[in-house]
Amino acid sequence: MNQIPLLSLIADLADDVRNPAMMWQIGAILASVILGWALAHGLRAAFVRNTQAPTAEHFGIESFMRVLTPALIAGLMAVAQYFLSKSQHVHALSVALPLCSSLALIRFGFYMLRKVFARHGQVGAALVTFEKVFALLVWLAVALYITGLWPDLFEYLDQTTLPLGKHKVSVATILQAIVSVAVLLMLAMWAGATLEDRLMKLSGMHSSLRVVMARMARAVLILLAVLLSLSLVGIDLTVLSVFGGALGVGLGLGLQKIASNYVSGFIILLDRSLSIGDMITVDKYSGRVTQINTRYTVLQGLDGIESIVPNEMFIAGAVQNSSLSNRNLALSTQVSVAYESDLEAVLVMLVAAAASVARVATEPAPSATLLRFGADGLDLQVGFWISDPENGRGGVTSDVNRAIWHALKASNVSVPFPQREVRIVGAPAGAGAFAAEAGGAPGAAPGVVPG
Structure with a gap:
């Protein structure tokens, strides 16, 4: 046949x-x-x-x-x-x-x-x-x-029928239900992904608002697809009231953290306290925000490691945001010069050296100050600002230190190092005394140098 x-x-x-x-x-x-x-x-x-x-x-x-x-x-x-x-x-x-x-x-x-x-x-x-x-x-x-x-x-x-409780359902009906649910869910998720791509390209809208609109639109589309699928299959939607009661009991008993993270995610997106690209620090995690999802936020550290942080931590604890309302970030470095140096000329030189680095902002301009009279020389501090904290701090600080070093070497300004005089107790006067440089190698040739 x-x-x-x-x-x-x-x-x-x-x-x-x-x-x-x-x-x-x-x-x-x-x-x-x-x-x-x-x-x-x-x-x-x-x-x-x-x-x-x-x-x-x-x-x-x-x-x-x-x-x-x-x-x-x-x-x-x-x-x-x-x-x-x-x-x-x-x-x-x-x-x-x-x-x-x-x-x-x-x-x-x-x-x-x-x-x-x-x-x-x-x-x-x-x-x-x-x-x-x-x-x-x-x-x-x-x-x-x-x-x-x-x-x-x-x-x-x-x-061919299968018993489901008190009713019998044909295999063809079950397969049709599976296909209709799968197709409608796929169409809803595809439409949500397409809408999200379109929203992310709107430059005139805040990034957090774009994300929350995309997430809510996808959730609504999936919900409508599920409800429509159930209606096409012939399932009475009033049975969802029982499911809603069971879900409420589950949230009250064991899903508090999950529900809290989802609610916190929408709060973060709506109040715009975080945006994609911000450099933040929460608890022991620090990095640039790369994703804001409804349950968690992804932070990418300067070492490339990504941390998945639950959204509840951003609501319950303190968060340091380097680019919330002002992207300018103040940094500083210190250097010591000999006491016989021309202090005013050195301060001008340090400001010029810091300003020569590309990432250092011109407004506010770098500044150099006398920090203290140190034991080995004049302790100076160079302060400067950057406007791109997402690119890290170590690199620009290193560039400023290198520029300062080259400027001091070019002007023959001496950078003192700690010197200490060590005496052996009980030794004759003038014997056994030598100066040890801080961090010097063991077994160095002894000598007497004033501290």
């Missing part, structure tokens, strides 16, 4: 081959392929020409063009099938059209999956495996449709 539809299809194709009108179908298929490829290639070239740089939008268009090619070919085949069916049999087109349509469906599924689940363009092994399973299922469905076995299979699934 299962071979009858397949044998019928083979017989119909054999009849078409013996009919001279078969050339019209072959010509229509070839013309559809060539014209569809040419149209897709022209559209791709137009989009690439309008895009100056290889941005994320450019790569997204390139990916969608891979979907557009088989979709255009299938559309042209459908038009050819409609007109040729009025005058002849179109069994060859009836086979070619589902094959091309299935290829478009598979590529569209891949496009949506990677748009939703692929992070930064990286495709994981699990996603690749799921794509292979999806493609296999689509090709299997097409094979059943072409061979005519699909109606028999659907009838068998519809007559």
